[in-house]
Amino acid sequence: MLQVKNISFKYLKKPVLQDIDFVLNAGEHLSIIGESGSGKSTLLKLLYGELDANQGSIFWKDNEILGPKHNLVVGYDFMKYVSQEFDLMPYTTVAENIGKHLSNFYPEEKQARIKELLEVVELTPFTDTKVKLLSGGQKQRVALARALANAPEIILLDEPFSHIDNYKKQSLRRRLFHFLKENNIACIVASHDKEDVLPYSDKMIVLNEHKIVANNSPKHLYKYPESPLIASFFGEFNVIDGKIIYAHQIEVVGNSNLKATVKTSYFKGPFYLIEADLNGQTILLEHKDYLDKNTEIYLIIK
Secondary structure, three states, X not given: OXXXXXXXXXXXXXXXXXXXXXXXXXXXXXXXXXXXXXXXXXXXXXXXXXXXXXXXXXXXXXXXXXXXOOOOOOOOOOEEEEOOOOOOOOOOEHHHHHOOOOOOOOHHHHXXXXXXXXXXXXXXXXXXXXXXXXXXXXXXXXXXXXXXXXOOOEXXXXXXXXXXXXXXXXXXXXXXHHHHHHOOOEEXXXXXXXXXXXXXXXXXXXXXXXXXXEEEOHHHHXXXXXXXXXXXXXXXXXXXXXXXXXXXXXXXXXXXXXXXXXXXXXXXXXXXXXEEEEOOEEEEEEEOOOOOOOOEEEEEEO
């Protein structure tokens, strides 16, 4: 179990995180979201022991996580951290990077482990390719595999798919998070992308103004967003009569008490995102068809 107890951190005299408090059980997946500069990456560095908290404590099971004031070497064997800087060995192969910290006393086990992780991150065809020849997304996948090589109990991921193309990202997410669950590896992901969160996380923390402003399951926060900040993470939304309404919750009907005028239609693939004027307020809704500018429409909120 990870226990984060009332930690705070400042850069010089500027507060970055205040009174951060949460618990994560073994094998659970937690996502951290928030605007740029909200402290997501800083929190991961504190959890890893790369920074010293100004107050509070962090424990994994019975092990207190301490920063560089207490440890000459940053990090712990039971925890791995994949930052946005991959720190790979460019002149060695993908397989050699993944197996860097695996024992050479058991060569068969080492090769089997490397092969397994190459499949997880979908890099088997690049086994013998030198890392310097890889794209940014491929390097990110090597870093993920290397972090998993020695079977950590908990892994910290900072924007883990940010360099990876969309066509590869979807299947990689499924493979990686399935592997973590199968192996009971706790995971904390800092992300801007709801696709990293909704299908895979057990818990979600929202950071704002240096503090945790929400801590619940992604499903709960999606269904009952407490603020526009939270709703904005999940998609297009409106605030109508003080209530947060997602664009997909507004439906065009034949007649109703809500009458709006179309301003613009944006093609989004499965639907059009319609920008409309409702009593002087610009609102957004989803509709299956293109609607011409100045078309009058009637709406209901589902």
